[in-house]
Each structure stands twice: as C-alpha cells, then as structure tokens.
Amino acid sequence: MQAGQVPTFTESARRTQIMNCAIEVLAESGYSGASLAEIARRAGISKSVVLYYFSGKDDLLASVVSDVYGRAGQAIAESLSRHVSPGDKIAAYVRTNLHFLEEHAAEIHAVVEIVSNARGADGTHSFAPQGEDPVLAHLEQLLRDGQDSGDFRTFDAHHLAIIIRSAIDTVSGRLVVDPSFDLAAYTRELLAVVELATVTHRTEDSS
Amino acid sequence: MQAGQVPTFTESARRTQIMNCAIEVLAESGYSGASLAEIARRAGISKSVVLYYFSGKDDLLASVVSDVYGRAGQAIAESLSRHVSPGDKIAAYVRTNLHFLEEHAAEIHAVVEIVSNARGADGTHSFAPQGEDPVLAHLEQLLRDGQDSGDFRTFDAHHLAIIIRSAIDTVSGRLVVDPSFDLAAYTRELLAVVELATVTHRTEDSS
Amino acid sequence: MQAGQVPTFTESARRTQIMNCAIEVLAESGYSGASLAEIARRAGISKSVVLYYFSGKDDLLASVVSDVYGRAGQAIAESLSRHVSPGDKIAAYVRTNLHFLEEHAAEIHAVVEIVSNARGADGTHSFAPQGEDPVLAHLEQLLRDGQDSGDFRTFDAHHLAIIIRSAIDTVSGRLVVDPSFDLAAYTRELLAVVELATVTHRTEDSS
Amino acid sequence: MQAGQVPTFTESARRTQIMNCAIEVLAESGYSGASLAEIARRAGISKSVVLYYFSGKDDLLASVVSDVYGRAGQAIAESLSRHVSPGDKIAAYVRTNLHFLEEHAAEIHAVVEIVSNARGADGTHSFAPQGEDPVLAHLEQLLRDGQDSGDFRTFDAHHLAIIIRSAIDTVSGRLVVDPSFDLAAYTRELLAVVELATVTHRTEDSS
DNA sequence: AATGAATGAGATTTCATTCAT
DNA sequence: CATGAATGAAATCTCATTCAT
Numbered sequence: 001m002q003a004g005q006v007p008t009f010t011e012s013a014r015r016t017q018i019m020n021c022a023i024e025v026l027a028e029s030g031y032s033g034a035s036l037a038e039i040a041r042r043a044g045i046s047k048s049v050v051l052y053y054f055s056g057k058d059d060l061l062a063s064v065v066s067d068v069y070g071r072a073g074q075a076i077a078e079s080l081s082r083h084v085s086p087g088d089k090i091a092a093y094v095r096t097n098l099h100f101l102e103e104h105a106a107e108i109h110a111v112v113e114i115v116s117n118a119r120g121a122d123g124t125h126s127f128a129p130q131g132e133d134p135v136l137a138h139l140e141q142l143l144r145d146g147q148d149s150g151d152f153r154t155f156d157a158h159h160l161a162i163i164i165r166s167a168i169d170t171v172s173g174r175l176v177v178d179p180s181f182d183l184a185a186y187t188r189e190l191l192a193v194v195e196l197a198t199v200t201h202r203t204e205d206s207s
Numbered sequence: 208m209q210a211g212q213v214p215t216f217t218e219s220a221r222r223t224q225i226m227n228c229a230i231e232v233l234a235e236s237g238y239s240g241a242s243l244a245e246i247a248r249r250a251g252i253s254k255s256v257v258l259y260y261f262s263g264k265d266d267l268l269a270s271v272v273s274d275v276y277g278r279a280g281q282a283i284a285e286s287l288s289r290h291v292s293p294g295d296k297i298a299a300y301v302r303t304n305l306h307f308l309e310e311h312a313a314e315i316h317a318v319v320e321i322v323s324n325a326r327g328a329d330g331t332h333s334f335a336p337q338g339e340d341p342v343l344a345h346l347e348q349l350l351r352d353g354q355d356s357g358d359f360r361t362f363d364a365h366h367l368a369i370i371i372r373s374a375i376d377t378v379s380g381r382l383v384v385d386p387s388f389d390l391a392a393y394t395r396e397l398l399a400v401v402e403l404a405t406v407t408h409r410t411e412d413s414s
Numbered sequence: 415m416q417a418g419q420v421p422t423f424t425e426s427a428r429r430t431q432i433m434n435c436a437i438e439v440l441a442e443s444g445y446s447g448a449s450l451a452e453i454a455r456r457a458g459i460s461k462s463v464v465l466y467y468f469s470g471k472d473d474l475l476a477s478v479v480s481d482v483y484g485r486a487g488q489a490i491a492e493s494l495s496r497h498v499s500p501g502d503k504i505a506a507y508v509r510t511n512l513h514f515l516e517e518h519a520a521e522i523h524a525v526v527e528i529v530s531n532a533r534g535a536d537g538t539h540s541f542a543p544q545g546e547d548p549v550l551a552h553l554e555q556l557l558r559d560g561q562d563s564g565d566f567r568t569f570d571a572h573h574l575a576i577i578i579r580s581a582i583d584t585v586s587g588r589l590v591v592d593p594s595f596d597l598a599a600y601t602r603e604l605l606a607v608v609e610l611a612t613v614t615h616r617t618e619d620s621s
Numbered sequence: 622m623q624a625g626q627v628p629t630f631t632e633s634a635r636r637t638q639i640m641n642c643a644i645e646v647l648a649e650s651g652y653s654g655a656s657l658a659e660i661a662r663r664a665g666i667s668k669s670v671v672l673y674y675f676s677g678k679d680d681l682l683a684s685v686v687s688d689v690y691g692r693a694g695q696a697i698a699e700s701l702s703r704h705v706s707p708g709d710k711i712a713a714y715v716r717t718n719l720h721f722l723e724e725h726a727a728e729i730h731a732v733v734e735i736v737s738n739a740r741g742a743d744g745t746h747s748f749a750p751q752g753e754d755p756v757l758a759h760l761e762q763l764l765r766d767g768q769d770s771g772d773f774r775t776f777d778a779h780h781l782a783i784i785i786r787s788a789i790d791t792v793s794g795r796l797v798v799d800p801s802f803d804l805a806a807y808t809r810e811l812l813a814v815v816e817l818a819t820v821t822h823r824t825e826d827s828s
Numbered sequence: 829a830a831t832g833a834a835t836g837a838g839a840t841t842t843c844a845t846t847c848a849t
Numbered sequence: 850c851a852t853g854a855a856t857g858a859a860a861t862c863t864c865a866t867t868c869a870t
Contacts (some may be wrong), residue, residue, distance in 0.1 A: 075388065116380075128384065189362065
C-alpha cells in the first residue's frame, strides 16, 4: 500500500470496515473509550491490522472525519442546488442536515466526539477550523443572501447562524442517547423557528 | 474528615482551590488533558492531596459539576423570581443563562467537558440525567406556562426547549475558544429569535 | 520530586540504583537489550518506578552519560594537575584513562553503547558533540603544549589525538568481553607507543 | 532457490541491491534504525521481497558482514603480496586498510554497526569471533614477523596490534559523521606512528 | 494534614515474521 | 518471483490509585 497508489478492493473494504467500527465505538463509548484495542476487538481483528491500514490513530480519526464530512457536504450541496429562493434554501439546508443526521446519527456523533476531543501534542484542538469555520460561514452566507434579496428581515447573520447550527448539532447526541427522540417533530419545530426568525413579519400586538 | 462532620475552613478552602484548578485545566486542556497530575501541578500540590480531599477522580469531577450546577441554578432561580409574565420570564431565563456563562465561562465549559465525556465502568455517561433532563424540563415548563396563559403561540414546547437550550449551551465553548465572540450581540439575537419563536404573530405576507 | 528541589536521600539512592542497573544491562546486553523492562527487572522494581525517578528513557540514559562523564573528567583532571612536563602529562592522561577504565569498565562501556547508538527522533546521534569534540580537543591541546615547549617532535596533533583516543576507547569493550585482557600490559605498550610517537628522537638507521 | 544451486543472475542482483540498501540505512540511521521496513522502502520493494531473498534479518546482516569482510580481506591480501620487508608490509597493511575505508566508508561503518550491536537470542554478540579474532591475529603475525627478522624493536605484538587496529577501526565512523575528516593526513600520521612504534631506533636525548 | 513511593492496567506504536496467492 | 495481509510480542509511556509515614 504505497502512497499515491490506487487502493485495492480489499484495502478500501478493510479501511471502510475499520472506520465503521471506529464510528460505532466512538458513538457508543465516547472518545476516551475508543481505543485501538477496542476498535480492533469490535472489528474482530488485531490491533496491528488497524495500524496496517492507517498510519496511526490520528490518521484513522482524521479519515473518519473527512469521510463523513465529505459525504455530508455532498448531500447538502446537492439538496441546496435544487432550490432557488433564500427561504427555500434555508429550509432545505435545515431539512437536509437533519435528514442526514437521522440516517447517519452514529457517524455524525462520532465526528462530534473526535472534533471536540482530539487534541494535538501542543494541547490545541486538532480539528478546530483555523480562522473562520467554513460550515458556519456557509450558513451565514445563505442568511445574508436572503437579506440582500430582501426576503429576510434585518438580523445579525453571524449570530443567527450560530443559533441554527447549534440546534442542528445538538441532534446527533440526542439521537444516539435517546431512541425515543422524535426527529420529524424536531425538524418541523426548527423549520418553524427558522422561518419566524428570518422572514419579515409583524407581531400581532403591533397591529 | 469523617462523614457527616462539618468541614473545617481549611478543608473547604482546599477543596475549592482544587476544584478551581480542575476547572482551569478542563477548560484549557479538555477532558483527556485533565489528569490528576496536571490538576495537582497547577495547584502546586501533590497528587495525593487531591485524593485526600476527594475520594477519587470521579468524586472531584462530580463535585465540580454539582458545585457549578448549584450556583447556576441559584442565579437563574433568583432572576426568574423577579419576573411574572411568561415572556419576561423566558427573556430573563435566556439573559441570566448567558450572563452567568459570561462570568463563568471556564466553569461551564469544564462542566460540559465532564458531562459529555465522563463515563462509568459500564461505558455509560456518568452524568446523563436518567429519565427526563431536569434542566430541559424546567425550560419546557416555562414555555408551557406561556402557552397556557395565552401569551405564546402554539408550538412544540419540548422541541423548542431543546432548540433554545442548544443555543445557550453552545456559548461556553465559543467563549473559551474564540476571545472575539460578542456575547452581548449574541444575547440580543437570541432574545429576538426566542421572542419571534414564542410570541403570537402574523407574518407580513400572510396579512 | 519537583524540579529545582534538593533530592531526598531515598530519591538519590533509588536514582543511583536504577542508573547502576541500567549500566549493568547496557554493558551486558547492549543498547537494544537495555529496555526499561529489563532494567526494572534487574533492579527488582516495576517499570513504573523507573519512570517515576526519570522522566523517560532518554532522561535515564542522559543521566548515566553525564554522571559517568563527570566522574571520569574529575579523575583525569585531578591526575593531570599533579604533573607539569608535557611528557608526564600525556603519560598521566593515558594512565588515568586506562586506570579509570579498569575500575569502571562497565560504566564506560555503557556510556559508549549509549553515545554510539542513541538517536533522536530526527535520526541524528543524541550525544554527538556538536562542533568540536571537547574530549578530543583536550587531548589535542596537551599534545600541542608539548610541541610549543619543544618537548615533542613535529606531528599532526589533531590526528595523533584521534589515534591515542581510539587506543583508549577500544579498551572498555575488550574489558567487558574478554576477561583475560591484560590491561597492565596494554597500558605499558600504549605508553611506550605514545612516547615514541611524541618525543623527539632519531631512528637508528638514520644515524 | 534451492540450497546448493547456483544463484541466477537476477537473484544475485537482487541480493546485492538489498544488501546495498541495508548498508545505506545502517550507515545513515544506525543499527536500531535499520528495520526491514526501512531497508525495503529504500530499495523500493516490499518487506516480503527481502525475506524472499534472505531467510531473515539475521541472514541479511550476516550476508552484509561476510560480503564486506571478504572484499576487504581480498584487497588487503592482494596489497600485502606486493611487498616483502616487514616494514613495507605493515605500511601496506595500514595504507590498504585506510584506502579501502575511504572508498567503502558506508560499508565498513555498516559492518561495524552490525558487529557491535547484533546479538543472538541469548544476548551474546552474534558476530564476536569466538576465541581469537582472526583479523587481529593476522596483524599480530605481521608484527611478529618483523620482530623475528630483526627489523622491528621489541614490543608486545598482541597489544600493539590492538592499538593499530583501533586506530584503523575508528576511521569509518568519523568518515561517515565528519565530512571534513582528512583521511590522507590521518594516513600519513598513522604511518608515522606505526613506524616509530615498530622500527628500532634511539631517542635523541639518549645519544 | 500531607506527601513520597510504588504499582498495575492499559494506551499507542514498531517490528520481524508467517501465510496465501 | 513478488506481494499484500495479518499477527503477536515487546517497547515506551500515562494515569488513577494504594500504602506507609
């Protein structure tokens, strides 16, 4: 398995298998519980195999993160491209995010565990976006687009983006922990809140 | 120190000192970085002293959690008692939470680190509320009160509570990581969103 | 055991004990055989104890090197101070070096193992003198002094120093490996060679 | 490749290639740095290939040693055969040794790394000559021949041989480490020392 | 009240080697 | 002829905890 070479079928299958086991363990047992030994045990292989396919634990975790991020980003981009009006775009953004979460709760939860816990030798977060968070910036831009087009009310796009993102991000943890969590209802409520928070409107008592 | 005995002044001072150092380390270096050795080093004492005042690491972390929770709960309860209308109460709830966060960012962040990472021997979260989360239930109740009184629109109180809580909870991490985070602006925006999301209103284009 | 503090008696005794065991193992089993496990086993303690008294394997090995170097340097300096003429100084240098070797064969051999094998993360020798080798420079200076005073013949001091040092350095390995090695005879022969190589003289056939 | 069979051309070419890479790695990264993985990487082949051509790491290292030894021995024997007088023979020995070192510094250094570090399962040196060291014995015999013929002074042939050998052996390390090492000057100085140490002479002040 | 000393469990990682293809 | 896959042993190091003083 040399760098720059096309991975064989077996190789990419094994990598996928190991990454999936890592995701399982991370979702179930958290960051500290996700030792190579545990991941290997779950995969029914020896620790060494993990290190044969990944150059180290860091590499494995980074691979999980970029893999899941990639798939999520693709799903969202695809969904957004099917809408034009800012309101529809925001709604699609929320809906796709939550829908992806529903089908990939463990993956997302695993990524959250990694991103919020992994730290380099210097003690700083390994996966913290340096400078601006691109995920947040993207959502912020969607909000600004709606303001520029006049569809949206005046608001602080940056901070509203944070509010919406946090409402999305909280879900993966809940889905993993609480099996009775009603994602459909949550989605409806969040869509309602987002609409109320963005679209220009008058409160009743001001009439 | 025997069980049931009143702690001496020295004792409770030492406990507080150790807890504060634990909070510092947790906020700076995260859960995995918060070893007893590091906490003791920061306090300028030996590991043994930590274990003299706390029965173990679990005990220390639990004490930090309950201490901070207690103080936060008190601050919030006090603030809420000064308002009567549901709208004012919710606003006070948000404002007090965020204000407490501002002054106790490290503490809250430490608690978040503990609650989201600490696990028992069986691998389950040590600090997960079993059954209903009382913090969430409290906020939910405030929302329902507003609905019952007719002040608030019809919404899904449980899920709206989750949305609001997540918008509050995301702040401690940001305050620790991003020194330029503008809490005042965030508070304004969140108050606006909460009002829009709760108070009965009509959107303009529906008029 | 905090940095900068005076070591307790127990502590320095343990450190000495561990260093001695490390020296034993290094002399007997070589650099690769000198694992922490083996050193601890020899000392009748657990691996953790070694790491309690030394911050890591590197620290232990560095301590051994500087300890032995220190004692050797002191012995040599003391001996040299008792002689004045360049010829006597060189002879004393050789004699003291070999004498020290006789009594500290294992120590010196251990240091040789460390110095010639230990490498940093970048792959370079950890204990290589950067720039000029001070040990060699010292001997070189002794030779030059003899030349300046007119006692010694014209020779290439730097390279002669290398020849003499290598004749000294080879001994520790032989002493450890070959118990029948006759150090006294070797010393006599080396002294003879050094004298022949330094003192001004005429060969018989040139007369 | 069955035992006793003549190796094919490809086979011996591959073996040579692998041995050369092993020599490179040993000279650059030392014994501990010379893992099969690193050697294979340097050769652009997989670890398995190395083990296909050599029965194990030990076999590879042993092959390197005997290959280099063989070539060195041949060069020296050839050179010696061109001289008759003991003085000329010794000079040729020194000159040829150092000349060989100059052109094969890495090889010799690699062999030194192997010989001084490789150990069997029992912890003893794998390549230590059991009984008398033939290399040393050879040089010793040259010295004795000169004494028997009356060309050389009275000295302790065994120990003088050790001194001369050590002066030769130290060079490979220096050549690898210190690119500014002046081998020609060193050779001149060592030849001078050897002559002074062997040839009968009178010191000036004894006249 | 405080601490130094010691330990065992477990984490990541390296490496030579075996096996099937 | 060559390789990818897999493994187990061993190495260094971290950490919470216990014990005697």
